[in-house]
Amino acid sequence: MKLRLVVTLLAVFGLIAAACGDSSESSGGSGGGSGGGLDIDAILGADLADCADAPSGDPIKVGMAMDFSDVVGFVDIPGSNLVPYVAELANCSGGINGRPIEVRVAEVGDDAALATAELLDWGAHFLIGPPFADFALPILQTTEGKVPLFVAASTEPTLADAAINSYLVTFDDHQMSGAAAQWALDEGITRAIVFTEGEGIPYTGVNPDAFIAAFEAGGGEVVSIQTYVWAADTDFSAQVNEIAGISENNEVVFSAALGFQVTALRGQLEGQGLDALTYIGTDALDATGIQVEANNEGIAHTPHTSISAGDRIDSLLAGYEAAKGEALESRGFMALYVDSMFVGIQGMLDCDCNDSEKIGEAVKVISGFQGLSGEITYDGTNGIPPKAVPINRIVDGEDVLVATIG
Amino acid sequence: MTELLQNLIDGLGRGSIYALLALGVAVVFGVMHLLNFAHGEMITVAGYVAFWTIGTNDWSWWLVVPLIVLSAIATSLVIERIAFSRVRGASDFTLLLTSFGVHFVVSAIFLLYVSASVKTFPRPTWVANTYSVRSLNIEVFDTVVIGVTLVTLIATTLLLQRTMFGLSLRAAAADFDTARLMGVKSDSVIRGAFALSGLLAGIAGVFWLMRAGSTTPTAGIDPMLKGVLAALIGGLGSLRGAVIGGFALGLAEVLLRSRLPDSVASLTEGVVFLLIALLFIFRPQGLITVAHAERV
Structure with a gap:
């Protein structure tokens, strides 16, 4: 009994802790x-x-x-x-x-x-x-x-x-994700689906916040904000079900997620017939090699240097x-x-x-x-x-x- | 209603993988009283096997699936041989710390000698395919995962109920010392438990990696957490409880993420842990109570 209590407490504490340009010429x-x-x-x-x-x-x-x-x-x-x-x-x-x-x-x-x-x-x-x-x-x-x-x-x-x-x-994050929003608007996209870890969370939340602010300021509409766990989630079933109910298959999907997460999300959305969405992410996509991912065609990102x-x-x-x-x-x-x-x-x-x-x-x-x-x-x-x-x-x-x- | 059914199917799919992981944790705990925090390292190793074969050499998934399972079994046995066999008979706390140590060593090896970067490999093309049943869109992946898990659970049950190895394993889990007095070979049963644990982790790993399409030196942490957590929910040492715990965890994750209001949806993980903490307050032994003879 003691053992199980010690082990349980250790595990719970451990688990709660774990939850937690251009080149110049x-x-x-x-x-x-x-x-x-x-x-x-x-x-x-x-x-x-x-x-x-x-x-x-x-x-x-x-x-x-x-x-x-x-x-x-x-x-x-x-x-x-x-x-x-x-x-x-x-x-x-x-x-x-x-x-x-x-x-x-x-x-x-x-x-x-x-x-x-x-x-x-x-x-x-x-x-x-x-x-x-x-x-x-x-x-x-x-x-x-x-x-x-x-x-x-x-x-x-x-x-x-x-x-x-x-x-x-x-x-910084504001310039980066503001630019992503501007690019989407320039592409004629007026509806956005945003994935975030939570408002104000460094990087994973601040970038979506900045994207939303810039996108809405530019006349766009954010039709869905979804949450996920950065660098971990690759099963987006719950989010995809919800998106499938509201998407017009013409939105831009923005997140600060890693490359393998974006391609997993895209696969699941396409599995639901949403195959005309536009995906843009941050420098995280460059860091995690979106360039070599399968199913990456058309995905946009904001690298530090092209x-x-x-x-x-x-x-x-x-x-x-x-x-x-x-x-x-x-x-x-x-x-x-x-x-x-x-x-x-x-x-x-x-x-x-x-x-x-x-x-x-x-x-x-x-x-x-x-x-x-x-x-x-x-x-x-x-x-x-x-x-x-x-x-x-x-x-x-x-x-x-x-x-x-x- | 449709969305709820959809969530239940998604939750069962996710929970199936957790159930396999938890079962592996429970099998080893049963014979050694070891809560194996290195359980995820089998998936870390399997991830790099997938990267080196599929990612860099374009091997087919069909060829790699048995390799992944075999690599998980081999990793489990090697870890047992190198680490746990040295501390066999030590206190439970020593075993626990040893498992943490194994986790850190395996991560460090990949960090030092491979890369700190995410390594990716293509997912099978059918992973995101769906089919419709009335108004439900069901992922082929979920169907396959649930099906394979059920077959694996039935096979594991038969192994434990109908074979001498299973009898030895269950006897050792109930009372290791008495089992030894009755002629059960401790080396064989412990290695067998680790092999079975590796097999279950390997099967879970196949599906985990098909979904993830990537690996890192610490890729094993998440599956380890899910497996350990599910085993704890079900009741440590209970094989049935581990499976129930896996499904419960998968369903809770999907339903909470879907049902929580948008303003607090980012707290999904936190709410899951809160529920688990509440469970432990009212039932510290988990959902299923297991009677063990304590080793002294």
């Missing part, structure tokens, strides 16, 4: 500041087999506090492989004004604060951090807002706060694969990690300093920085760069750019 550099710009093209064009003299100045120290778990390891692991490679290229091309770049990666594990402290003790001039507040907030508490933090792959608006040196490198064969990002990733012998996953996110490093270095160049607080002051006023992922401006913002949102769609089996919003 110019060569980079900042529009403002006193220290000159970065020649991104020269860095990316470096030939590791034929390097310039090794730079000998004081190193630029880039700290990466990264999560290698299944939570965000899908972006942080390849990101933390690519940034040191780009630093290698930069050093090969002579460094940044004669200064080498050093990159140290610290795994956040269960203690992001400890990983941050390690990087600060090492002397990191600025940090690149993982998405999601669970990781980013302990980092910010440790830096006390004095060291610039670039939350590379995040779109969470609450993580950006220029006053405490916390920056997104890409558009990569085409032979462009700068594609060439960089191909160069990495050739040099390191392995291809990187989550390709659409990789430019954000590289830009996190570049924009931090640009802050150092602009202030011509090594002091993290002064670097932060310089980053705050960066304007028109032509990064690998597009133009980045922090001046006049709260740390969220107003970037254009690419809309990609699977057309004839290819993931192609069909629009750019903003």
Whole structure:
């Protein structure tokens, strides 16, 4: 009896807990500041087999506090492989004004604060951090807002706060899902079915909230709001039954769900005869490989970068694969990690300093920085760069750019 | 009325998978008093088998189904051999912690040596097909799942009632020490229990993966939770209770998601857990009471 009670309590506690743009054609550099710009093209064009003299100045120290778990390891692991490679290229091309770049990666594990402290003790001039507040907030508490933090792959608006040196490198949830709504309206669609985890829930609820607000503001009508469990549900029978009763088979279906969830949902809706719906999702579809899913034709999404064969990002990733012998996953996110490093270095160049607080002051006023992922401006913002949102769609089996919003 | 019937069918389909998972949990609990939190790892491994065969090499599902089942059985036996056989006879709490450890190790292996990313593979084309009966649109998938589950449950019942292995298993579940004194070989019965548990998880895994079309290093958590939860609802150690618990859980999930008002529909999972907590308050032993001889 005791055993069963203990086991039951353990299980219940455990279970309750568980329930719970375009590539720029110019060569980079900042529009403002006193220290000159970065020649991104020269860095990316470096030939590791034929390097310039090794730079000998004081190193630029880039700290990466990264999560290698299944939570965000899908972006942080390849990101933390690519940034040191780009630093290698930069050093090969002579460094940044004669200064080498050093990159140290610290795994956040269960203690992001400890990983941050390690990087600060090492002397990191600025940090690149993982998405999601669970990781980013302990980092910010440790830096006390004095060291610039670039939350590379995040779109969470609450993580950006220029006053405490916390920056997104890409558009936020509102821009992303607002753009998705605008694209649907531009396609002539006036009715929407939205899947959410609940109003106000970071990412899985905030994106649907933003979509609904923009869609309705643009004259559209949200005819159904359905709930689901993000990253888990693949049986949408209950929701599909309800949708089948109200759909006119001409709606746009929006969610921040993962690729395999959207294709499962689509299959079930098509099984009910709803075969003329339009599907659009967020960057989660790019992260989870909607491009390689079966039954993906026509599905649209909002990647951070729309990569085409032979462009700068594609060439960089191909160069990495050739040099390191392995291809990187989550390709659409990789430019954000590289830009996190570049924009931090640009802050150092602009202030011509090594002091993290002064670097932060310089980053705050960066304007028109032509990064690998597009133009980045922090001046006049709260740390969220107003970037254009690419809309990609699977057309004839290819993931192609069909629009750019903003 | 039509929607309610539709929900009941959907709930039975979902509950069938939970019932198979719960039965596997209950079989092992019966002989070892082990609430196996590593039960989902059989589906994690099976998921990567599906990814490597269907996802990357375009194998047919028909070829892969037996591989998935075999991989689940093999994983169950390997886990028993490497982990649980070392702590046999230890306290129940030690066994519980060991099962948590196995779960974390298996996840970490796939995380380190495969990828943290979601790996996808095509679902069978018929999974989303439906057919109509009067005003009902019934998924072929649900029909197949319910049918296969019923056949599996009947076969399992026959195995337990009509074979020497079944007799040994039931004897061990009732009183392991006395069963040993009566000549039941503990190694054989425990391995047999893990093999049967793996077989049931493998069958459930086939349907789980057909629906999911994807896997991750932690893909086993959700099926493990459902299986353990259903076994708890039914009454730990009761095979009949596990099946009832599985169906009850599946029906509760579908009906709550469908019937709760839109404003609180996102609380579906929370309401399910609340109901289960209430059940445990009034019937801590679950729906079915099982008499066990306690090992001392």
